Amino acid sequence: MTSAVDDDTPGDGPPPPPPTGARAPATTPPPAGTDGIVVAGLRRAFGTVQALDGVDLRARAGAVTALVGPNGSGKTTLLLVLAGLLVPDEGRVLVAGHDPVADGPGARARTGWMPDAFGTWDSLTAREVLGTFAAAYRLPKAQADARVTDLLATVHLSEFADRPASVLSRGQKQRLGLARALVHDPQVLLLDEPASGLDPRSRVDLRLLLRRLADEGRTVLVSSHVLSELEEMADDAVFLSKGRTVVDSWSADATATTTRTFHLKALAAGPLAAWLATAGVVWRPDGPTVETAPDRPAGVLVDVTDDADAARVLRAAVSAGVDVASYAPVVGRLEQAYLDLEEERR
Incomplete structure (x- = not known):
C-alpha cells in the first residue's frame, strides 16, 4: 500500500453528519476491559492496492489503544472503516457492539471520529460548528448549548467561541475537531494524528484528556507516528505493516x-x-x-x-x-x- 492511499482522509470539507436515526444514545460506556472495538480478518483494496490484508484487532473499553505502523501501513484506512466511511471487502467489524455497515446509525451514534485533515465550514464560528453537530445528533437545544460551552472550555477555545473557523490556527482547528468528536458523548473515540499541529502545552492537555476519557470507560483508539507521545498515554498497542496486523496484543504492563x-x-x-x-x-x-x-x-x-x-x-x-x-x-x-x-x- 502506498502512503497516498493511507493518507486519503476526507479533509476538503466537514465529515458527513450522522444519518437519520443516529441520535446519541443515552447509555453508559461498557464495563472497563470489555471490547469496545472488534476487528477480524479485515480486508479492503483500492484497485490493485491491497490497503488492508487481514487485520485483527481488539480495543478494550477503559483503555487507550495505540495504532502503530509506518506510513502506508493501513492505519488511516482502518480508521475510516471503523468510522463507517469505507465499506470493507471482507471481515468482521464491531464498534461499541454495532456493525458500521449493517447498523450504520447505531455505530456512528456511539463513535466519535477525528480525522487527521480537519474539514469544517469556515464561515461558521467554533460554537456554531459544534452546535450544528449537536443538532445533527438531535441533542435537545438546552443540553446542546451546555455541552458546546463545556467542550469549548475543555479544549481551551472559549475565547475563540464566536470567531469564524477560518481564523483559527491549525492547532486550534485540531482542538475544535476533538471537541466535535466528543459532542455526542460517544463510547468509542477514533483519533487519527490528534496531536498534529498542537503546541507543547496543548499536547499535554490532550494526553490528560484522553487518559480521563479512557478512565471513564470509553474506548480510545489513537493513531500517531510520534511513539513517544503514544507511550505516555497508551495502555495497549496494535502494530500494522503492509495492511496486516503484525502484533495485536502489546501491553504497557506486560513490557x-x-x-x-x-x-x-x-x-x-x-x-x-x-x-x-x-x-x-x-x-x-x-x-x-x-x-x-x-x-x-x-x-x-x-x-x-x-x-x-x-x-x-x-x-x-x-x-x-x-x-x-x-x-x-x-x-x-x-x-x-x-x-x-x-x-x-x-
Missing part, C-alpha cells in the same frame, strides 16, 4: 518485565567509575571512549532486565555515593517494541 537500556549521567566521573568497577552491572560508554577528569560529568548506558532491576541499579548507584544527574530509558517501551519488530522483519 515492564522486558530488557531495556537506561542512560545514567553522573555529575562526576570518579565516583561513577569506582562504583561500576564493583557494581556487577552490564554497562558500556555512552559515546566514544575518552579520558574524563574525575570531577567532570560522565555517562554510561546500563542494561536492566525489568523495572525492578532499573530501580535497584539507581538505588545502588546513589548508595555508593554517585551523584546521579539523570537516569532514564534510552527509548520508550513502545518505541523499543516497534524497533524490535522492524528488526525482526528485515
